[in-house]
Amino acid sequence: MTLMAYVDDAGWTEQAELIVHIVMSSVHPDVESSVATAAFLPRTVRLHVAKFLSDILVDGLSDEQRHAIFSWTQCWALASLEQ
Helix, strand or coil: CHHHHHHHHHCCCHHHHHHHHHHHHHHCCCCCCCHHHHHHCCHHHHHHHHHHHHHHHHHCCCHHHHHHHHHHHHHHHHHHHCC
């Protein structure tokens, strides 16, 4: 996924954190995040966020995809605590 690669390459930044929150809230019902925060991201990244959300809303995710994305966000969140 493009957003995951962007975050992995960016390291810990506020932009990366916004993306992780948006992605996490998209795959877990107990996590909330306003997609309006994407307005603070660069235009190209906003387009990737929009595509990600569109794909989820139109096509949905398999349980395996949802689990993989959530696991990645958890690992990123735990690693960011060390920053």
